[in-house]
Amino acid sequence: MNILVCISPVPDTTSKINFKEENTAFETLGIQYVINPNDEFGLTRAVHLQQKVGAKVTVVTVGDTSCEPILRKCLAIGADQAIRVDLQPQDGFQVATQLEALCKKTNYDLIITGRESIDYNGGMVGGLLAVHMGIPYVPNCVHLDLSGNDVALEREIDGGKERLKSSLPLIVGAQKGLVEEKDLIIPNMRGIMQARQKPLEVVSPIEVTAATLVEHYEKPPEKGAVKLVDAEDIDGLIDLLTNEAKVL
Numbered sequence: 001m002n003i004l005v006c007i008s009p010v011p012d013t014t015s016k017i018n019f020k021e022e023n024t025a026f027e028t029l030g031i032q033y034v035i036n037p038n039d040e041f042g043l044t045r046a047v048h049l050q051q052k053v054g055a056k057v058t059v060v061t062v063g064d065t066s067c068e069p070i071l072r073k074c075l076a077i078g079a080d081q082a083i084r085v086d087l088q089p090q091d092g093f094q095v096a097t098q099l100e101a102l103c104k105k106t107n108y109d110l111i112i113t114g115r116e117s118i119d120y121n122g123g124m125v126g127g128l129l130a131v132h133m134g135i136p137y138v139p140n141c142v143h144l145d146l147s148g149n150d151v152a153l154e155r156e157i158d159g160g161k162e163r164l165k166s167s168l169p170l171i172v173g174a175q176k177g178l179v180e181e182k183d184l185i186i187p188n189m190r191g192i193m194q195a196r197q198k199p200l201e202v203v204s205p206i207e208v209t210a211a212t213l214v215e216h217y218e219k220p221p222e223k224g225a226v227k228l229v230d231a232e233d234i235d236g237l238i239d240l241l242t243n244e245a246k247v248l
Contacts, residue, residue, distance in 0.1 A: 001055040001146075001168075003046045004108040005079065006099060006125065008036040008117040009063065009070040019217045026217065028066075035070055038114030042174030044184050045144060046112055047078035053146060055110075056080050060102060062095045064088050068200065075195035076187035082200040090210035092124035097208040099125070100132040109168040110151075115140055115175040126173040135169050142177030 011017065011031045018027040035043070046057045059074040060083040061067045071082040085098045103111070116123035123139070130137030142161065143154035153164040153172070172178075187195070229237045242248045 001049075001053060001110070002106065002108045003049060003055045003057045003110045003112065004103070004106075005039065005043045005046050005057060005059045005074070006111070006113040007039050007043070007059050007061045007070060007074055008114060008119075009033040009061065009067050010036045010117050010119045013118070017219070023216045023218060024214065033066070033070060035073065036114050036117045036119075038116060038118070038173075038175050039112075040184060041176055041178045042112035042114060042172070043074060043077060043079065044179045045174065046110075047185060048179070049110075049146060050078065050080075058083060058106075058108075060085065060099065062087055062089045062098045062205075071200055072195050073187060075198045075200070076191040077185045078191065079198075081198055084200065084202050085205050086202050087205035090214075091212045092120075092122045093128060093211035094208055096125050096128035096132060098205055099129050101206045102203065103129075103133060107169075109170075110146075111169070111171045112174050113171065115173040123173075126171055130171045133169075133171075135171060136166055137171045137173070138164060138166070139173035141172040141174055144172060144178060 010033065012034050015031045019025065020027045043059065046055070049055045050057045057079045058081050059071060059079045061071060062085040064086070067084055071084060075082055083102065085102065087094070087098060089095045089098070111129065113126035113129070115126075126137055126139060138153050138155055140156040141153060142156055143152070145152045149168050151166045151168060151170055153166060154161050155164065156175070156177070227240060229240065238248065
């Protein structure tokens with residue numbers, strides 16, 4: 001069985017975000033990148049399946065050389081090989097199209113994407129890839145188990161969870177619940193040393209134009225100052241709620 005896990009490097013949530021070139025480009029200087037959490041849940045489940053059914057796990061990202069440390073970490077977690085499509089993508093359409101071209105060269109039984117990346121929160125890649133390839137897609141997946149060519153799945157929906165059955169090939173959108181945070185694999189020294197010997201292949205991108213264009217970025221407005229009112233000053237509180245906040 002071949003499993004492909006799609007990886008997106010994202011800024012650590014503790015990073016301070018800034019923009020450059022008149023707010024038309026993201027400032028990467030000083031940013032610490034990590035594996036997109038939804039992708040990491042998917043990778044961990046793939047490694048569990050690797051250990052259970054002997055699957056081969058490949059990780060892939062579409063990006064420049066700055067992505068390679070993230071791919072090496074994925075190899076240290078347990079992936080068998082890594083692929084980097086040498087393109088700095090502009091949107092999810094470009095990513096999905098590059099992944100489609102890759103999947104046409106190698107038959108993957110199970111493709112795992114994250115539900116969405118935590119930087120742009122687009123949530124497009126899995127669905128676009130499924131449409132391009134003409135195979136089923138299960139987003140928001142919180143359970144996945146294999147029995148031969150049959151797959152038992154569970155996904156979150158509004159107001160509850162939905163249980164599904166499918167057959168391979170299949171694309172799933174992983175999120176927390178597919179594995180729990182306590183089950184995430186922290187690379188040990190042995191895994192890190194083995195990762196250096198595992199293949200990391202760089203492939204050339206195909207020609208494809210982005211479907212969207214970023215005009216500019218902007219940060220949300222800063223929160224206003226907080227006014228503290230003495231607990232005994234009920235009249236003052238009512239005055240502020242009436243005349244300033246205008247909620248009464």
